[in-house]
Amino acid sequence: MLIRHPDEIAPSEITPRELYLDRRRFLALGAAGALLSADALAALTARKSVYSTAEKANSLKDITGYNNFYEFGTDKADPAAYAGAFRPRPWTVTVDGEVMRPRTFSLDELMKLAPLEERVYRLRCVEGWSMVIPWIGFPLSALLKQVQPTSRGKYVAFETVMRPNEMPGQRSRVLAWPYREGLRIDEAMHPLAILAVGLYGDVLPNQNGAPIRLVVPWKYGFKSIKSIVRIRLVEKPPATSWNLATPNEYGFYSNVNPAVDHPRWSQARERRIGEFFKRDTLPFNGYGSQVAQLYRGMDLKANF
Amino acid sequence: MDAHSQALGGAARSSANEWLGRRLPWLKAALFLVCLLPLARAAWLLAAGEPTNPIEFITRSTGTWTLVMLLATLAVSPLRRATGWGQLLRLRRLLGLFAFFYASLHFTTYFWLDQFFDWAAIARDIVKRPFVTLGFAAFCLMLPLALTSTDAAMRRLKRRWGQLHALVYPLAVLAVLHYAWLVKKDLSQPLAYGAVLFVLLAERALRRWLASRRA
Ligand code: HEM
Numbered sequence: 198m199l200i201r202h203p204d205e206i207a208p209s210e211i212t213p214r215e216l217y218l219d220r221r222r223f224l225a226l227g228a229a230g231a232l233l234s235a236d237a238l239a240a241l242t243a244r245k246s247v248y249s250t251a252e253k254a255n256s257l258k259d260i261t262g263y264n265n266f267y268e269f270g271t272d273k274a275d276p277a278a279y280a281g282a283f284r285p286r287p288w289t290v291t292v293d294g295e296v297m298r299p300r301t302f303s304l305d306e307l308m309k310l311a312p313l314e315e316r317v318y319r320l321r322c323v324e325g326w327s328m329v330i331p332w333i334g335f336p337l338s339a340l341l342k343q344v345q346p347t348s349r350g351k352y353v354a355f356e357t358v359m360r361p362n363e364m365p366g367q368r369s370r371v372l373a374w375p376y377r378e379g380l381r382i383d384e385a386m387h388p389l390a391i392l393a394v395g396l397y398g399d400v401l402p403n404q405n406g407a408p409i410r411l412v413v414p415w416k417y418g419f420k421s422i423k424s425i426v427r428i429r430l431v432e433k434p435p436a437t438s439w440n441l442a443t444p445n446e447y448g449f450y451s452n453v454n455p456a457v458d459h460p461r462w463s464q465a466r467e468r469r470i471g472e473f474f475k476r477d478t479l480p481f482n483g484y485g486s487q488v489a490q491l492y493r494g495m496d497l498k499a500n501f
Numbered sequence: 502m503d504a505h506s507q508a509l510g511g512a513a514r515s516s517a518n519e520w521l522g523r524r525l526p527w528l529k530a531a532l533f534l535v536c537l538l539p540l541a542r543a544a545w546l547l548a549a550g551e552p553t554n555p556i557e558f559i560t561r562s563t564g565t566w567t568l569v570m571l572l573a574t575l576a577v578s579p580l581r582r583a584t585g586w587g588q589l590l591r592l593r594r595l596l597g598l599f600a601f602f603y604a605s606l607h608f609t610t611y612f613w614l615d616q617f618f619d620w621a622a623i624a625r626d627i628v629k630r631p632f633v634t635l636g637f638a639a640f641c642l643m644l645p646l647a648l649t650s651t652d653a654a655m656r657r658l659k660r661r662w663g664q665l666h667a668l669v670y671p672l673a674v675l676a677v678l679h680y681a682w683l684v685k686k687d688l689s690q691p692l693a694y695g696a697v698l699f700v701l702l703a704e705r706a707l708r709r710w711l712a713s714r715r716a
Contacts, residue, residue, distance in 0.1 A: 258553075259553050262553055263553035263554065267686075267687075271685075271686070271687035273553075324685065326554060326557070371686050371687050372686065442686060443686070461630060461631070461632060461682065461683070462630060462632075463622075463625075463626070463630075468554065468556065468557075470553055470554055473556075474617065475615075475617075
């Protein structure tokens with residue numbers, strides 16, 4: 198049941214449900230939902246956000262069928278094929294390190310930290326394709342404020358769950374598991390950085406990083422770590438998975454930057470999924486007016 | 502094995518070979534259709550709107566099948582030697598030309614659908630991106646082989662035809678390197694193709710070495 202308040206618009210109103218969910222899929226989602234707890238069962242209600250783009254969102258089929266989530270395999274069809282056995286509930290996230298009040302949060306507690314918002318964001322993959330995705334989530338800053346970072350908490354380190362039994366990709370050593378990512382504290386506190394718990398009006402599908410993931414829209418997609426179980430405030434830049442794997446190709450910052458090519462391919466343009474022609478890639482993925490000041494005075498070629 | 506069964510084996514072998522020779526037009530037609538199946542499958546999936554990123558799908562599908570056809574072409578001679586079926590050799594040109602056919606589709610996809618005739622960008626890519634350089638080099642090496650694939654060219658070039666067509670070996674190595682260089686992290690696929698190529702090349706090297714020792 199959706200209970201609407203005047204200022205709350207269910208994301209499902211923006212694209213009519215039947216347009217992005219075919220009937221069979223809808224029934225399947227319903228059946229899966231019946232296994233979850235009561236509040237997960239409810240379609241998520243979220244308010245609109247000024248941070249959303251007006252661009253047309255990709256279909257749920259595109260967003261849930263074409264994923265890089267190496268924990269489920271390296272092919273982009275693998276996550277949709279193999280994420281079915283993953284159990285996103287019950288779930289907790291431990292936040293500790295350089296903080297005044299370390300704490301473990303249940304998923305329900307996390308979802309009540311701040312009002313859920315729909316954030317329609319562009320996502321630019323480092324491979325040269327992009328999508329527009331209607332996430333539902335809340336600012337990462339809302340969580341960090343709860344634990345009160347100390348002055349030594351200069352960076353935020355994230356870790357994905359380690360479950361080789363449910364995540365077949367973790368049984369092979371393509372990356373050093375568990376997946377790790379990191380942000381500088383000012384990046385993490387930026388209002389555009391969110392923890393997403395849903396998309397298109399529902400809880401996150403497993404292949405999109407259920408039950409909770411980071412979304413930092415001005416950075417390449419791999420920075421937006423999925424299925425987070427641990428967040429640690431640290432003093433030094435934390436190790437990150439892709440940087441560990443190939444340091445000359447994936448830097449700590451990994452801001453979307455058309456002027457800095459990947460060593461093996463160009464980043465000047467991108468193919469928006471669903472479009473025929475490539476389009477120009479924008480600095481900071483088009484979020485420069487909001488985030489460029491975070492990097493003032495920095496050499497973005499050296500700090501790629 | 503005694504002399505009797507050896508003779509029987511030889512007889513079976515040559516009769517199989519004769520059968521292949523008699524059925525050659527049919528075999529060629531069947532192989533032709535089989536070689537078109539990947540294209541039909543890709544067209545079917547595209548028409549059904551299946552691939553989320555259609556241009557990437559076409560690029561990968563045509564690239565993969567170029568490589569498969571190339572390795573199949575290289576497998577003909579070892580297979581012929583192993584079975585003694587000399588007639589197999591007469592299917593090789595078809596496979597080689599299909600490798601060229603899929604490579605042409607692959608390259609066309611790249612400069613048309615992917616780069617949309619942006620020749621400056623294409624030239625930059627070929628110079629700057631090792632994986633494109635390698636693919637392009639492999640394709641360029643295919644051109645003279647495809648152009649001299651006719652019976653007439655074979656007669657005209659005589660011994661030099663064989664020397665020219667030995668280009669297929671470096672070409673295949675370049676193709677596998679092209680693949681290995683483009684994957685983001687998971688090398689398992691290019692390594693698998695590389696392993697097949699290694700076996701095919703090692704068989705030839707070993708045979709040469711044995712022949713030189715006997716001589
Ligand atoms: C003999 C010639 C060639 C062979 C055997 C070949 C083979 C391949 C293979 C196996 C793939 C990967 C398929 C996959 O990911 O599943 C590929 C991808 C690709 N090839 Fe080629 N290729 C050849 C020539 C070329 C040429 C001439 C170009 C362009 C100048 C080219 C550009 C590309 C591109 C852009 C990709 C896709 C990269 C990506 O998806 O990120 N290739 N090729």
